[in-house]
Amino acid sequence: MEGKRSNTQPLTLLRKIKGFTGSIVEDLARGRAPTIYIDRFKNYCTDTSGNCSCSSDGSTGREAISLKRECHARRIDVLLRVLLIIQQLLQESRHGSKRDIYYMHPTVFKEPSVVDRAINDICILLQCSRHNLNVVSVGNGLVMGWLRYVESGRKIDCISNPNTAYPIPVHVEEVDDIISVAQYVLVVEKESVFHRLANDQFGKRNRCIVITGRGYPDVPTRRFLRLLVDKLHLPVYCLVDCDPYGFDILTTYKFGSLQMAYDAKFLRVCEIQWLGVFIQDCDNYSIPQQCLLPLTAEDKRKVEAMLLRCYLQREVPKWRFELELLLHKGVKFEIEALSVHSLTFLSHEYLPSKIQSGGYI
Amino acid sequence: MEVSSVQMLYTHVIDFLYSKTLIFCAVQRCRLADDLCRLSVKLTSFSRFGRSLVRISVSDTGVGSKLEEYQYLKYRNDAVLTNQWDGMISLATTSISDSEIHNLNLNLKESDSAGRLIKLPSTAKNGDKFSGTEVSVSISKSLDDLLAEVTCFLQKMILVKIPASSFLSLICFIIRIKCNYLLYRPLSYICLFNQDPYLSWLIVCFFFQKVVMELLVGGNDPLGSQIESRILAIEGSSAYSPVESIKCLEVGFKDYVRNRHTVFSIGETLKVGTGVANSSGSSQGNSQVVEAVVIISEMSEQFPSSCIREQDMKMEVLYFKDFVPCSIAQSAVDALTSINWKSYGLALRSIADHDGCIMLEWENLPQYFHVHIAIHCYHRQVKQLVAQNSLPDRNLARKAVKCALDDLKENNHRVLLSTRALKICDCAPDLAKTLARLILSSNDLNFQEECCSLLGLQSRRVNMDNVGNCIRDKIVSVIGLNDRNSQKHKDAPSFLFEDDYLQKEDFMDEEYQEDEEAYNSLDL
Numbered sequence: 001m002e003g004k005r006s007n008t009q010p011l012t013l014l015r016k017i018k019g020f021t022g023s024i025v026e027d028l029a030r031g032r033a034p035t036i037y038i039d040r041f042k043n044y045c046t047d048t049s050g051n052c053s054c055s056s057d058g059s060t061g062r063e064a065i066s067l068k069r070e071c072h073a074r075r076i077d078v079l080l081r082v083l084l085i086i087q088q089l090l091q092e093s094r095h096g097s098k099r100d101i102y103y104m105h106p107t108v109f110k111e112p113s114v115v116d117r118a119i120n121d122i123c124i125l126l127q128c129s130r131h132n133l134n135v136v137s138v139g140n141g142l143v144m145g146w147l148r149y150v151e152s153g154r155k156i157d158c159i160s161n162p163n164t165a166y167p168i169p170v171h172v173e174e175v176d177d178i179i180s181v182a183q184y185v186l187v188v189e190k191e192s193v194f195h196r197l198a199n200d201q202f203g204k205r206n207r208c209i210v211i212t213g214r215g216y217p218d219v220p221t222r223r224f225l226r227l228l229v230d231k232l233h234l235p236v237y238c239l240v241d242c243d244p245y246g247f248d249i250l251t252t253y254k255f256g257s258l259q260m261a262y263d264a265k266f267l268r269v270c271e272i273q274w275l276g277v278f279i280q281d282c283d284n285y286s287i288p289q290q291c292l293l294p295l296t297a298e299d300k301r302k303v304e305a306m307l308l309r310c311y312l313q314r315e316v317p318k319w320r321f322e323l324e325l326l327l328h329k330g331v332k333f334e335i336e337a338l339s340v341h342s343l344t345f346l347s348h349e350y351l352p353s354k355i356q357s358g359g360y361i
Numbered sequence: 362m363e364v365s366s367v368q369m370l371y372t373h374v375i376d377f378l379y380s381k382t383l384i385f386c387a388v389q390r391c392r393l394a395d396d397l398c399r400l401s402v403k404l405t406s407f408s409r410f411g412r413s414l415v416r417i418s419v420s421d422t423g424v425g426s427k428l429e430e431y432q433y434l435k436y437r438n439d440a441v442l443t444n445q446w447d448g449m450i451s452l453a454t455t456s457i458s459d460s461e462i463h464n465l466n467l468n469l470k471e472s473d474s475a476g477r478l479i480k481l482p483s484t485a486k487n488g489d490k491f492s493g494t495e496v497s498v499s500i501s502k503s504l505d506d507l508l509a510e511v512t513c514f515l516q517k518m519i520l521v522k523i524p525a526s527s528f529l530s531l532i533c534f535i536i537r538i539k540c541n542y543l544l545y546r547p548l549s550y551i552c553l554f555n556q557d558p559y560l561s562w563l564i565v566c567f568f569f570q571k572v573v574m575e576l577l578v579g580g581n582d583p584l585g586s587q588i589e590s591r592i593l594a595i596e597g598s599s600a601y602s603p604v605e606s607i608k609c610l611e612v613g614f615k616d617y618v619r620n621r622h623t624v625f626s627i628g629e630t631l632k633v634g635t636g637v638a639n640s641s642g643s644s645q646g647n648s649q650v651v652e653a654v655v656i657i658s659e660m661s662e663q664f665p666s667s668c669i670r671e672q673d674m675k676m677e678v679l680y681f682k683d684f685v686p687c688s689i690a691q692s693a694v695d696a697l698t699s700i701n702w703k704s705y706g707l708a709l710r711s712i713a714d715h716d717g718c719i720m721l722e723w724e725n726l727p728q729y730f731h732v733h734i735a736i737h738c739y740h741r742q743v744k745q746l747v748a749q750n751s752l753p754d755r756n757l758a759r760k761a762v763k764c765a766l767d768d769l770k771e772n773n774h775r776v777l778l779s780t781r782a783l784k785i786c787d788c789a790p791d792l793a794k795t796l797a798r799l800i801l802s803s804n805d806l807n808f809q810e811e812c813c814s815l816l817g818l819q820s821r822r823v824n825m826d827n828v829g830n831c832i833r834d835k836i837v838s839v840i841g842l843n844d845r846n847s848q849k850h851k852d853a854p855s856f857l858f859e860d861d862y863l864q865k866e867d868f869m870d871e872e873y874q875e876d877e878e879a880y881n882s883l884d885l
Contacts, residue, residue, distance in 0.1 A: 014803075014805075017799075018803060018805060018808045021796065021799045021800060021803075021812070022808065022811065022812060022815075024796065025796065025800065025812045025816065025832070026815055027839075028816075028832060028835040028836060028839060029815040029816055029817070029835065031838065031839060031842065032839065033839045033840075033842070033843050034839075066843075067785055067836065067839060067840055067843060068785075068843050068847065069781070069785070070781060070784040070787075070788070073785045073788040073792065074788055076788075076792060077788050077791050077792050077795065080792065080795040080796060080799065081795050083799065084795055084798055084799050084802065087799060087802065087803065088802065091803075091804050108791070
């Protein structure tokens with residue numbers, strides 16, 4: 001939750017950066033090999049007994065990076081370069097994207113994921129979230145519905161036209177004065193479904209807020225959803241494709257991603273409930289065989305790997321059962337398959353009936 | 362020379378080796394003697410039945426010779442050998458307690474032991490108390506070639522100095538030899554010493570603490586008639602009298618490298634490491650010792666690279682057995698190949714064997730660098746009989762060379778860093794530059810001052826380059842320290858028994874290789 005982290009003000013972070021730099025310089029000056037210790041976090045493991053400590057949000061170990069290995073030296077080089085950029089951003093109160101950072105030393109960073117890792121390492125070292133470092137990603141998410149808020153002093157009034165898509169604010173910490181008369185929040189995996197609902201005037205018929213992360217949700221989308229849930233205390237339903245990727249996106253909303261496990265408690269939305277589409281929906285809603293696609297070998301591998309995640313057994317066994325069913329049936333289908341009956345079937349029939357009847361898990 | 366070397370003597374038709382064998386035995390007799398000894402090598406050319414022959418005489422004032430010393434020598438019927446040597450060895454020897462000098466002829470061609478040994482009339486000592494031996498063979502060989510070989514051999518031999526029990530200091534004899542025979546021989550090693558074309562000086566001297574050696578060269582007349590030698594100087598310097606054998610080897614080897622590479626302007630840029638390994642001892646309590654000296658020389662970069670020949674990039678490994686240069690033992694070659702050179706930043710391209718002389722060639726050595734290695738294997742307790750000397754232990758030789766490499770690395774920062782450390786060093790400039798920018802781009806001036814103070818930089822000299830260079834040097838220094846420490850930890854597990862430790866070393870290198878791969882797999 002915003003403001004839950006302490007000591008994340010720019011001046012505090014700059015002081016931490018100086019402390020970190022100073023300790024390396026001191027080690028070198030004294031002829032000692034500097035060693036950087038980075039706590040390791042994970043939000044799940046493969047212990048299906050559920051007896052693990054992944055739910056504790058604490059670190060699960062500590063990694064020592066030193067100048068004893070070439071790969072470590074290169075990693076420290078990347079980390080320091082990113083830290084230098086962050087120091088400049090914080091000192092000048094400017095923001096930069098991961099992409100901006102990547103293109104400052106593309107030959108050293110080699111690929112954007114290397115910058116990602118360095119930023120995550122720095123967040124862990126400085127005990128802050130990514131946005132505290134003034135590193136932001138380009139906003140990817142969309143929102144519409146019965147919602148009004150102020151972003152950086154500018155009023156965003158979705159209520160005036162609840163079927164119009166608005167970009168989810170990038171600087172979520174600058175969102176204020178949230179007002180809503182919605183009864184629930186609906187998160188949809190795909191932008192196409194989001195626009196289907198907008199086109200069907202779903203917002204006019206249903207007092208809700210609809211959000212999409214357009215695939216795997218980025219940090220601002222998850223932070224914004226988390227902010228809405230914390231402020232408005234509304235139930236949250238999630239609609240994803242009935243395939244391994246849809247399920248993975250669903251778990252990202254609920255449990256956070258493994259890469260940012262250190263920040264999971266500030267990004268996850270534990271309250272989220274799975275609305276569909278389920279594998280048995282193809283029978284319940286008479287989806288023809290032509291709309292069903294067989295699971296590929298890669299799909300099966302991904303499902304089998306996800307079934308091992310400890311949090312499924314421990315916290316959402318029904319979800320796990322659905323996943324097993326998916327693997328057992330060996331087929332998958334998209335949300336859009338519901339349009340086989342009519343274009344508006346999803347917005348007029350499926351969603352209202354599911355929400356009213358409690359057809360979510 | 363050990364039995365295998367004696368056998369090798371006959372497998373290589375290099376007649377010079379005969380004299381090496383004779384010198385080896387003479388040195389061991391000198392080591393057994395209590396006093397300062399003299400060892401003379403005389404090469405005398407003469408003609409017989411129209412053939413040019415050279416008589417090689419090796420005489421010493423050590424303890425008397427034993428006949429058993431020669432029992433292992435066997436003559437191999439070989440056409441080339443038969444043409445060069447008649448198999449006869451003349452021997453004159455006496456012990457301190459003998460009243461006469463025994464004269465013998467040994468005919469190695471004779472397989473029957475009774476016919477093999479021919480006793481000649483003895484020579485009376487007239488009550489004098491002395492001991493010594495003179496062994497001679499005559500071979501068909503060019504004196505020029507033989508002299509070049511003997512000189513090269515002796516130049517190596519002076520590297521190892523036989524420690525004396527007393528405080529005998531360096532004694533340098535310069536034997537002035539007036540030898541007309543040599544006037545017409547453009548032998549550089551002779552002319553080096555004297556520019557007078559009418560009087561060649563052959564300096565032969567040398568020895569050090571226990572044994573003084575001379576090389577005499579004579580012409581066609583009866584032995585000695587054209588050799589006029591006299592001692593020109595005897596210098597003594599108590600300051601230059603290393604007692605430890607390894608120190609002697611170190612000093613001698615440094616001189617050897619300097620003299621050998623004066624053309625490359627090596628100067629004072631020698632980096633030296635020494636190592637000693639002892640065996641736990643045999644049942645007779647005679648422990649084996651292997652000493653190793655590794656020298657890295659750096660040629661002046663002003664020396665034109667075009668003048669560096671391919672053979673200059675190959676370096677001979679000098680090998681000594683019981684204080685005598687010797688063909689390298691296979692176990693020592695195995696020891697060299699088993700060393701994980703990567704941990705010293707080296708990659709061995711090849712080990713070439715040229716008639717027992719081992720040449721190392723490196724893959725990645727900078728053009729101006731050379732690695733020189735000398736290995737000396739000996740027994741603390743001198744054994745007169747060649748057959749009693751065993752082969753050097755492979756693990757001992759390996760341990761000694763590794764100790765020398767580690768010693769060199771310890772005392773010379775940035776030298777012999779492992780391949781892994783060198784790769785890490787490649788990151789140092791970038792790391793240093795970023796750290797310098799983190800410090801100097803901070804808007805906290807106090808922080809900048811603190812960091813510069815830690816780095817020992819004066820505030821008025823602070824700029825990006827100075828801070829970066831200072832940090833880079835410290836990073837490289839730390840990497841070197843890490844490298845040396847990791848080597849120590851790798852090499853010094855707490856084995857209860859030294860033998861266990863030696864046996865495990867081989868496996869440790871394999872582990873190192875695996876580690877390297879493991880590190881690579883963790884790459885970004």
